[in-house]
Amino acid sequence: MSARQARFRFLLLIALRWLPVGLTIPVLVLLPLERGLTIAQAGMVGAVQGFVVLILELPTGGLADALGRRPVLLAAGVINLVALAVMCVADSVALFALGWLLQGVYRALDSGPLDSWYVDQALAADPDADIESGLSHSSVVLSLAIAGTALVSGGLVWLGPIGPMSALTVPVVLALALSGVSTLAVALLMSEERPALGGGATTGDGGPVRGRAALAASLRGVPTAIASALGVVRRSRVVFALIIVEVFWSFGMVTFEKLMPVRLSEVMGDPDSAAALMGPVSSAGWAASAAGAALIPLLVRRIGGPWAGFAMRIALGLGIVGMGLLAGPVGVITGFLFTYAAHGASSPIHMSLLHRQAEGEYRTSLLSLNSMVGQPGFSVGSIMLTAIAQSVSVSAAIVVGAVVLAVAAPLYLVRPTFREPIDGGTTPASALTPGGI
Template identity: 45%
Template sequence: MSAAAASAEAARAISAAQRRLLLLTALRWLPVGVTLGVTVLLPLERGLSIAEVGSILAIQGFVALALELPTGALSDTLGRRPVLAASGVLAVAASVLFLLADSYALFAVSLLLQGIFRVLDSGSLEAWFVDAVHEHDPQAEVAHSLAKAGTVLGVAIAGGALLGGLLVAWHPLSALSALVLPLIVAIGLYAGYTVLVVVLVRDTPREGAAPAHALPTMLHAARQTPRTIVDGLRRAATSRVLAGLVLVEVFWSVAMIGFETLTPVQLEGMLGGEAAAAAVFGPASAAAWGLFAVGSLLASRLSGVIGVTWTAILSRILNGAFVVVMGLSSGVVGLLIGYGLTYLAHGAAGPMHSALLHREADRSTRATVLSLNSMVSGGAYSIGLLVLTAFAGATSAATATVVAGAFSILGAACYLPALRQERSRRAALNAA
């Protein structure tokens, strides 16, 4: 095959992988949008207290802390496809159990399964895509494709949120709660996603690897998982760039508490009740996720001009600054404008951060590195949630939001090692 023909074949394969990434990303996150709010409201409707709902939701964070690295290593050793398929099956099982649950114990088991689904899912689809691209072009830049995936993610959640709201308002199953239909639709979407994962995802063969059979491969993965975890941790300990990227999550997670958890509390205080706050927060969330998609698209364009790292730095600073604006707002309009702008920057930051992480990983540790990043994010979020909600109770939600935003801006400094590396790489390419 001539060089031109080989290049054209590689381009077609990369384009096909990107289309699959975007389709699977949309189906993965659409049910999340459909059930936005239902995860809290259905347990409350079935008799749980707010404190009990908070405790079952926290289960996911504890699962992430315990299982992120092992499941990431499992994806690196067993393969992306079986891990993604298993996560889809668990998503369906967790959603069915959540739909049927009528006690604290059943809701807790459902959230436990959902936590396992999320840690299995964490990073595996991205890792598959990057593996597929680098199989055809090891030097290919994936930032633009990941930004497109971020755009699709935001559109999917925004569209799902609107669909979920319409399903609740429609309420055709009058004998059941209005909150049931969105869950039924979400179960169907998760099932469809799982089928498409099995059909569309094909693992990139590892160099020198023999054809795999299910049981021997799983046993080998179990033996290799501890070594892969150690390799991932060692890589973070010896790489200032990777350590800096992972530390960014500490600051980013605190910002997320400000614009995700504390925003409804601020709205409740401004509007005088939970029902009024929920009525405003639903459409605002859909609009915000639409802006998230726009942010991902803008980041893709901007990174081509100023570079991936500078785009990540700018997004981190703006995200934190807009959280501060939310805390300083004295009215609903100002708060929601800040909320939307925060998601705009949030959407820009995600794909750039992911692209930088992928630069620091190879085929054997890619999902482990992404899981290490998620583990730090989940741990920081859980601890920050305890601290900031207590602080908000002692002061106000607005004050806690300002503190969260100001603190998160400091995380931009953690990108400096990556910036120096990007400059060195660019200088080397120019010299060549």
């Protein structure tokens, strides 16, 4: 497979992966309320996903590195189908909690393997492959997929119920069908050659282990993959800096994911009108995110990845401040769209810098660790910033979140003294580099 073919398959799989998400984003919070749950109960069952992801993120990343990206993504797809099926019929706290629990398992399994598969395939075909552009284009595709199906979801709800299905259930049913297509595409389009089945284990005659023995050998390799990822963070000050950036970033994301609707309601003086406006505004935000991701390769080529990351993190902070301080709906929405453009540009830079530090078969474990630390960062941000919003003001909470997010920008400029080996071995003197990521 050529690097170009790997990129095409990667982008197609990304689109299929996120189309169902756009359908469910506008309705999954409202669906439990329609079926009799209180707002507090809906918030409680929704939190189950975050806790499950926090617990499973790193072990599942290790599983992908040990067993392979394709089988883990196939398992994730099947679990997602079950989760969405549960959501379609759930009518109690217990069933909604089960649905979100399964969604958490799915998100943990799904986090990292597809990106890692693309990078490994592209670099195997061409060691000089431009993975930054591929990852940037994936952010564009992701954003456009969500923006498009979010509008479709709103249209389906506007059309009303279909037979026995309520209007809010229809997008979830369609998401279930599209998720089936996505899982089938993974089975057909992903090809993967592991160095040796079962993490390198062999039989008595020296052949590779297969069947149940291969699965057992792969599972035994999970702790090694996890330990290797943690070892890279411990040895590499660049990787450690990127992980800390992710924590601060996730803290600040609370401003535009949770506080934006509150801020818009505040300036409009009408919660119902603000809620109606958030649908198209969110879709426009994802389109702005796609535009930011599409333009970022030009900036990276001009000033380099670390400085581009620094610039985009400062721009993101300024956009959030605008969202919190600009007057009127137009000012708030302008700040929101600028924020999403900078957010979309920041993501491929961050992931490219992390990929460049994560060479070898344990790449997914390091990506999962990066994703995992974002969970407590977002949770702490939710608690602290909502408390500030209630006790001081929504604007004050948004500005605090912007400052926390932007203060980590200089960490992108940390320079390595050498590239640490992924397996924890000794780095020869010839591996020393003059710096830069």
